[in-house]
Amino acid sequence: MTIDTKTLTELKEALLTEKAELESNLGRIAKPTDGEYVTTFDEVGNDREDNATEVEEYTDNLPVEQALEKKLHEVNAALARMENGTYGFCDNCKQEIAIERLQANPSAQTCIKC
Template identity: 40%
Template sequence: MDKKIIDELKKKLEANKNSIQKELESFATEDPKIKHNWDTKYPNREDGDKDDQADEVQEYDNKLSVEYSLELKLKDVNEALEKITEGKYGICENCGKEIGEERLQACPEAKTCLKCNEK
């Protein structure tokens, strides 16, 4: 693939990475011991009544699922960036063919080509 295009996609990936990290930082803290692992902060509202506590649990559950999906996305973005460094970017992990520029423009962290993704 054209180096210029890869550079462009790299910028996109880095921008994605920053925004995912910012989003995670707004409600979670990065685990200093485990790389790429984030912990959602438990909402710490004191002297709430019972309803508030139920809300807190609900809120925490919601955040956990958001955290989980952001974490996965961040992992994919980081892996894509590593692949660029290694010169393996844009190759389908499943069939070994090129993923194709169009798909990468739409989804720069894609690991598989459209065909394999549909399966």
């Protein structure tokens, strides 16, 4: 089963939409640096309460930034696989990934078995 052109176009559009959303969300909490993102540490004041707020926001944002960046890497990898013709094949066993899985998660890198 090969992915038809219409479905591939729909999956690519979904990936591009997700990429834009991820980049927008990352831009709210982090700054792009050399292709990566770094969580911002806003300085809002010098007293203890302000410093505590800054640290709390930073520690809250750091895992969110890491999760968003990981997902962005997955989306970019899927788009690259589309370009080089390996999209839709499992990275582990090289078998085709079920279309239903790709429709549910267009950036899937592995089949259900793997």
